[in-house]
Amino acid sequence: xxxxxIDVTYVAQLARLQLSPEEIERYQAQxxxxxxHVENLGALNVEGIEPTAHAFPQTNVFRKDEVxxxxxxxxxxKNAPQRVNDLFKVPKVVE
Numbered sequence: 001x002x003x004x005x006i007d008v009t010y011v012a013q014l015a016r017l018q019l020s021p022e023e024i025e026r027y028q029a030q031x032x033x034x035x036x037h038v039e040n041l042g043a044l045n046v047e048g049i050e051p052t053a054h055a056f057p058q059t060n061v062f063r064k065d066e067v068x069x070x071x072x073x074x075x076x077x078k079n080a081p082q083r084v085n086d087l088f089k090v091p092k093v094v095e
Contacts, residue, residue, distance in 0.1 A: 009024055
């Protein structure tokens with residue numbers, strides 16, 4: 001097990017991956033490096049900084065909700081395997 005307590009063999013087992021001993025050794029070293037970098041981030045003073053979900057501000061861009069022409073029902077349903085009363089008929093999946 002590495003110094004941070006994460007075992008690559010255990011994680012691989014959870015992900016149902018079969019790793020060779022060489023892969024385990026390589027991934028364990030890489031994981032240790034990643035966790036060391038994460039530890040360094042914990043040392044940063046973030047007092048007064050608001051938590052964010054993204055590095056850059058993102059806003060939703062909405063368009064006006066306007067009625068626009070669409071396909072006629074017959075065109076939309078022309079390749080439907082089954083249809084009933086101008087609707088797609090699909091198999092029941094919930095009982």
